[in-house]
Amino acid sequence: MNNPERVERFNLAERLAHWNHAISFCLLFITGAALVFRGWGGLLGPHGVRLARDIHHVLAIPFTFFTLLILLVGTRTTFFAWLKEILTWDKEDVRFLLLFPREFFGLKVKLPEQGKFNAGEKINSLLTIVGSLLMATTGWILLYRNSFSKAVLAWAYPLHDAGALLMGAVIVGHVYLSLLHPNSREAINGMLWGTVTTKFAREHHGRWYRQLMKQQEQRGREGRLTSLSAD
Amino acid sequence: MARFAMLVDLRKCVGCQACTVACQQQWGLEPEQRFTKVEAIEYGEFPNVSRKFVTTQCMHCDQPPCQEVCPTGATYKRADGIVVIDEDKCVGCQYCLTACPYGARTYNQEKGIVQKCSFCAARLATGKEPACVSTCLGQARIFGDLDDPKSPIVKAASQPGVLKVKGTAMMYIPPKGLNRADLPADATFPSYVSTWKGVVQPAGKALLGLTTGAVLLSLMINSVTHGKSDGEGEGRS
Numbered sequence: 001m002n003n004p005e006r007v008e009r010f011n012l013a014e015r016l017a018h019w020n021h022a023i024s025f026c027l028l029f030i031t032g033a034a035l036v037f038r039g040w041g042g043l044l045g046p047h048g049v050r051l052a053r054d055i056h057h058v059l060a061i062p063f064t065f066f067t068l069l070i071l072l073v074g075t076r077t078t079f080f081a082w083l084k085e086i087l088t089w090d091k092e093d094v095r096f097l098l099l100f101p102r103e104f105f106g107l108k109v110k111l112p113e114q115g116k117f118n119a120g121e122k123i124n125s126l127l128t129i130v131g132s133l134l135m136a137t138t139g140w141i142l143l144y145r146n147s148f149s150k151a152v153l154a155w156a157y158p159l160h161d162a163g164a165l166l167m168g169a170v171i172v173g174h175v176y177l178s179l180l181h182p183n184s185r186e187a188i189n190g191m192l193w194g195t196v197t198t199k200f201a202r203e204h205h206g207r208w209y210r211q212l213m214k215q216q217e218q219r220g221r222e223g224r225l226t227s228l229s230a231d
Numbered sequence: 232m233a234r235f236a237m238l239v240d241l242r243k244c245v246g247c248q249a250c251t252v253a254c255q256q257q258w259g260l261e262p263e264q265r266f267t268k269v270e271a272i273e274y275g276e277f278p279n280v281s282r283k284f285v286t287t288q289c290m291h292c293d294q295p296p297c298q299e300v301c302p303t304g305a306t307y308k309r310a311d312g313i314v315v316i317d318e319d320k321c322v323g324c325q326y327c328l329t330a331c332p333y334g335a336r337t338y339n340q341e342k343g344i345v346q347k348c349s350f351c352a353a354r355l356a357t358g359k360e361p362a363c364v365s366t367c368l369g370q371a372r373i374f375g376d377l378d379d380p381k382s383p384i385v386k387a388a389s390q391p392g393v394l395k396v397k398g399t400a401m402m403y404i405p406p407k408g409l410n411r412a413d414l415p416a417d418a419t420f421p422s423y424v425s426t427w428k429g430v431v432q433p434a435g436k437a438l439l440g441l442t443t444g445a446v447l448l449s450l451m452i453n454s455v456t457h458g459k460s461d462g463e464g465e466g467r468s
Contacts, residue, residue, distance in 0.1 A: 035302040035324060036432065042303075049303065049322045050343075104445070106452040145325065153329045157300075158427035165435025169442040176446040182457045 007201045007212060009116075009190035013074025017067045018191055021132070024063040028135075029168050031056040036161060057143060064136040085115060086122040093119035103183065113206035120177075127170050134163040233311040233376040235350055237364070238387050238402040239286050241409070243371035246271055246284035250363035250372065257351065257362040264337045266348040267363055272413050283406045285413055286372075288363075289314060289335040289348040290399035292418045297327035297336065299424055306345075311376075312400055315349045318342070330424055333415055350374070350400075 010018070031052035034041040041049050071079040092112040096119040102109040111118075117125065138160040141148050148156075178188045186200040201209040246269050254266050267288040275281045291314045297306050298314065305320035306327055321344040328336050328345060336347045351361035359365065364372040375384030387393075388402055394411070395402045398418025405414060 035322075035326075036436075038302070038304070046303065046320055046322050053322065053324070105449050106456050145329075150329055154421065154423040157326065157329070158423060158431040161427065162431045162435055165432070165439055169435075169438045172439065172442045172446055176449070180450060182453050 003195075005198055006195040007198055007209070008194055009196050009201070010194055011075055011078065012194065013070055014078060015191055015194060016074065017070040020062055020070060021067040021128075024059045024066075025132075025167065025171065028056055028059050028063055029164060029171075031059070032164055036164070060136070060139055060143065063132070064140070067132075082117070082125070085117055086125040089119075089122070093122065096120070097123070104177075104181070106182075114204065114208070115211075116205055116208040118205065124170060124174055127167065131163050131167040131170070134159060135167070138163065232378065234378045234400075235291070235312050235355075236375070236377050236384055236388070236400040236402065237350065237361075238373045238384060238393065238404070240369075240371045240373070240387075240404040241283060241285060242404055242406045243369035244269070244284040244286060245369055247368060249366050249368055250286065253362040253366035254348070257354070258346070260337075260346070261339065261341070264339060264346065266335075266337065266346070272409065274408060274410070274413075281406075281408060283409055285403075285409075285415075287333065287335065287415055288401075289331075289350075290333050290396060290401045290415060290418065291350065292400075293398045294418070294420055296330040296332065296421050296424045299428055300326040300330040302326065309352075313350045313352050314347075315352055316345060316347065318344055318346070321345055330421060332419060332421060 034044050034049045034052045044052060092114070095112050096114060099109050099111055100120055103111060138156040141152060141156045142160060145153055177184045178191070179185055184204070186196055187204075190196040198209075201212070248269050250267050251265055251269060254260070255262075255264065258266065260266070267286055270285050270287065271282055272285055273280060273282050291308075291312055293312075295306070295308055295314050298308055301307075302324060303320045303322055305317045305322070306314065307317070308314045323338070323343040323345065325338060325345060328338060336345050338344075339346050351359070351363075354361060361372075361374055364374045373383055373387040375382030375387075377384060377388070379385070388395075390404065392404050393402050394405055394414065396415050396417055399415075401415065403414055405411075
């Protein structure tokens with residue numbers, strides 16, 4: 001991480017957890033959609049829908065367990081730091097959200113300085129956590145339908161669909177912003193290779209960037225001190 | 232157009248289960264799979280206790296919740312009122328099993344599909360009566376077309392003491408002393424089905440469409456403005 005042009009954004013465990021969740025969610029969405037969008041289900045045909053169901057049921061396992069497991073085992077400190085940050089809100093975050101539509105549609109705007117996760121990313125994180133818990137809970141209930149009462153099943157169905165469609169809408173925006181939006185698409189490199197350009201870090205996550213620099217300085221100073229005392 | 236209905240004169244039912252078995256045999260069902268059931272009801276107080284029977288089956292609802300929740304269109308109500316399942320289209324999701332207020336649907340483990348009473352639609356097509364009707368020893372079951380004046384059901388339905396289960400194609404003549412509550416209830420449409428199919432799914436799809444629309448609009452604007460002045464082209468390494 002000695003390249004001054006780039007700064008580390010996500011470690012390996014964070015990226016693995018992200019992609020485990022992303023890939024399993026997308027496949028769960030596509031396979032599950034066969035029972036929500038008539039045209040898609042019709043296109044797959046009865047055998048296709050049955051295959052989609054089998055895939056859906058298998059993917060429930062990585063979706064429910066692996067993401068959390070990777071985060072807890074691989075990067076507990078940053079996992080809790082992330083949780084803490086997305087639950088911490090200030091006025092600047094609200095202002096960011098109010099101004100963001102202008103940024104989204106390519107209009108000129110000066111957005112307030114953000115931390116490691118901007119207010120939009122915080123919302124994305126919160127919706128993903130709440131949505132995933134909802135999807136996993138209702139999903140496992142539906143999978144073990146014989147162990148639950150009819151009343152429980154009756155509400156698991158609409159909740160499972162509501163969660164899926166809401167998260168589907170969220171991921172459309174998420175994928176667009178990370179891959180295609182000209183101002184933010186540098187973000188994908190952070191999730192793919194772990195680093196983003198220094199310019200991107202400074203301009204999009206100013207507060208985080210300053211913290212990083214301060215930490216680096218401190219470490220440098222400590223390094224000098226230890227080498228001095230060793231002499 | 233025909234309007235099929237069934238009347239069960241429970242005064243004549245002796246609980247012999249011949250209908251249950253004839254139906255199972257007709258449709259090659261697993262032993263635990265029953266399209267029609269005969270339940271014994273005991274009522275009264277000693278020494279005046281009585282035991283009667285109530286038959287249950289698919290009620291062929293006017294507004295079937297099972298049809299509403301079926302994601303493949305396998306379950307549908309025919310113009311003649313019979314609710315049928317197209318077994319080739321059924322994927323075995325069992326949404327209908329939860330939606331049916333009468334518990335009339337069964338899951339065939341071996342075939343992985345849902346099955347239920349179809350008023351023996353295949354037999355009707357060849358001019359025969361449903362298996363349960365033709366096998367009933369006490370002739371308690373009467374089946375026919377309410378729109379056909381010559382059909383036995385028309386006369387049977389006009390007898391005194393006939394109880395029509397509202398919103399369904401079923402009628403009963405209950406024996407004296409049997410509570411209404413012991414018979415299948417009038418049809419109600421489960422509220423979760425209306426919420427699910429009428430609110431959650433349309434709203435969710437609209438949200439998904441709206442987001443996609445916003446993304447496409449943004450993509451268009453950005454490709455026009457950034458095509459001209461590629462200021463934010465970004466140094467990707």
